[in-house]
Amino acid sequence: MAITLTEAAAKHVTAMLARYGNSIGLRIGTKKSGCNGFAYVVDYAEQITDTDCVFESHGIQIVIDNAQLTYLDGVEIDFVRSSLLNEGFEFRNPQAKERCGCGESFSI
Template identity: 50%
Template sequence: MAITITEAAAKRVEAFLSNRGKGIGIRLSVRTSGCSGMAYEMEFVDELDEDDVVFEDCGVKVVIDPKSLVYLDGTEVDFAKEGLNEGFKFNNPNAKGECGCGESFTV
């Protein structure tokens, strides 16, 4: 089981954490939502929960709860700028389909 983060995404996370002034990494999770059924959620982590699974890549800790890990195992977190849009992208090998906006997925 592994979650990876690209150098571009790691730099962006480090910048956010630096500006924020605290935090040990990011939490990646999924929730039921969106037009395809599951949606990605990402937030800052200040402390770990007892059952969290922690991956470290490019100097950034990515924290995941065991329930979300089932859907996210093998995912690569990237950061991309496309024209005027910029944001985190999730390259998830478990996703069987995505909605048109890329905000939600099916497994």
């Protein structure tokens, strides 16, 4: 499978990367957090290591540590705005069995 961005997410990431300047793409991962176990982590990718897997979506490199593929394979990342003050990435993860009520964490 792969990690993909929607057109809206790609547009937002392109703007983020242009402002940051030192990045080669987007690094996606997970961390233990919340009431369901895992939360998504989004950061700038400044380098690719031997333990990374790289996907490309809409011309943007998405970098993931190989150990994270279990949790992230098949994820589609969207960027949504529900109001002027409420916007962010939304993850559609076919691996997720449950999500907490606030959407902060998920379990596999």
